[in-house]
Amino acid sequence: MPSAPAQRQDASASALPGLSLLPPLDIPRRIISDPSLRPVADKLEAGQRLERQDGLALMRSRDLLGLGALAHAARLAKNGRRAFYVLNRHINYSNVCVNGCAFCAYGRESGQEGGFLLSPGQAAAKALAGSLPVDELHVVGSCHPDLPFSYYLELLTALREARPQAILKAFTPVEIDHFARISGQSAQEVLGQLQAVGLKAMPGGGAEVFAPRVRQRLCPQKTSGQRWLEISGLAHALGIPTNATMLYGHVESPEERVDHLLALRGQQDQSGGFSAFIPLAFHSQNTKLGDISPTSGLDDLRVVAASRLLLDNFPHIKAYWVMLGPKMAQVALNFGADDLDGTIVEERITHMAGGTTAQGLSERQLRQMILAAGFEPVRRDSFYRHLPALAPAEEAA
Ligand code: V47
Numbered sequence: 001m002p003s004a005p006a007q008r009q010d011a012s013a014s015a016l017p018g019l020s021l022l023p024p025l026d027i028p029r030r031i032i033s034d035p036s037l038r039p040v041a042d043k044l045e046a047g048q049r050l051e052r053q054d055g056l057a058l059m060r061s062r063d064l065l066g067l068g069a070l071a072h073a074a075r076l077a078k079n080g081r082r083a084f085y086v087l088n089r090h091i092n093y094s095n096v097c098v099n100g101c102a103f104c105a106y107g108r109e110s111g112q113e114g115g116f117l118l119s120p121g122q123a124a125a126k127a128l129a130g131s132l133p134v135d136e137l138h139v140v141g142s143c144h145p146d147l148p149f150s151y152y153l154e155l156l157t158a159l160r161e162a163r164p165q166a167i168l169k170a171f172t173p174v175e176i177d178h179f180a181r182i183s184g185q186s187a188q189e190v191l192g193q194l195q196a197v198g199l200k201a202m203p204g205g206g207a208e209v210f211a212p213r214v215r216q217r218l219c220p221q222k223t224s225g226q227r228w229l230e231i232s233g234l235a236h237a238l239g240i241p242t243n244a245t246m247l248y249g250h251v252e253s254p255e256e257r258v259d260h261l262l263a264l265r266g267q268q269d270q271s272g273g274f275s276a277f278i279p280l281a282f283h284s285q286n287t288k289l290g291d292i293s294p295t296s297g298l299d300d301l302r303v304v305a306a307s308r309l310l311l312d313n314f315p316h317i318k319a320y321w322v323m324l325g326p327k328m329a330q331v332a333l334n335f336g337a338d339d340l341d342g343t344i345v346e347e348r349i350t351h352m353a354g355g356t357t358a359q360g361l362s363e364r365q366l367r368q369m370i371l372a373a374g375f376e377p378v379r380r381d382s383f384y385r386h387l388p389a390l391a392p393a394e395e396a397a
Helices: 010-016 033-047 052-061 064-079 119-128 150-160 173-183 187-196 212-218 225-237 254-272 298-309 327-332 363-372
Strands: 083-085 088-092 136-140 167-170 199-201 242-247 274-281 339-342 376-380
Touching: 033 052, 033 064, 052 254, 052 298, 064 119, 083 363, 088 119, 119 150, 136 150, 150 167, 150 173, 150 339, 150 376, 173 187, 173 225, 187 199, 187 225, 225 242, 225 254, 242 298, 242 327, 242 363, 254 274, 254 298, 327 363, 339 363, 363 376
Parallel strands: 083 339, 083 376, 088 136, 136 167, 167 199, 242 274
Antiparallel strands: none
């Protein structure tokens, strides 16, 4: 197995990767049985960009093997057989939130039982727990009704002091929008101040589905899709790479999914700073949408595959093992995904909504999952710079 380069490269070189679209792909056509996927295969073979109707054909198809054949060809062209993971730790600083989203089991109103808030010192103590290295701190919380903007600057300062080697990947565009409102500053000013105290990258949460119809039903108080995209673009202009997500499996239609992905692709054409796209499978337990059934395996893999193919300008697609479950995440590596996310240590958002996966995984477990699925594990940092594995070499299970 080729080993990952041990040297870190210059951060600015890889923070905003140039946009590379898909080259003409070699498609094993005999695997495709759904006739509606043939025009998609034609375009991919010719190196042409997919359009809305292609996205709809993908998002509606039940030809799982055909979807996999198309997406895997795109994955091989983008990332070969590499499968990335990160030694990260999630820090949730608060769940007290003004938004009250119907899909969320994590948020609490002010004064409601189960609400929590960590002081910057308490968050730093969490970041410091454990003896293993942490390459990334993934910091998200809520739109808190009372905290001043200075809290967030103090939070990042405390985390940076606690774990100076870890990259601070913090705050979704929704939180940035909230900070701008409470501080009376522009989103650009807010981002600049956070960057000055150590913000290096941003997670992709809060995107949900951009369609106003869906937002009106699920999260009418939340930042609009247009503003979410705008703030992502502002971060990119400051050299802050960000991620993007789509929460699927609730009230959205195939058209609304495809339009969400095309809006992300359009933003990436303009600002170029998205690193990874993460499809998020809806978990309904303890939410106001508790009667919605879990997503099917077919749908999980179809969304991963359609994302890989439509988001031709995104370098990476994550199969987030917490929401998919480790087994489905392994399979997703053959359906376009090239990243499993990471060690995480403590996860709240999915688990409060009925998620049954472990709280965290060890590096060894992540590497074994990747090897057993037939891929090459690569430890990465938040900028996808390769890092040497901690664990000794293992055999595939
Ligand atoms: O913003 C909330 C979603 C997101 C539920 O950028 C739910 O690297 C499912 O964004 N069922 C948080 N999903 C998670 C997230 C994320 C995770 C891993 C990596 C990255 C990254 C980002 O989870 C929220 C929301 O969109 N969410 N409630 C639920 N009941």
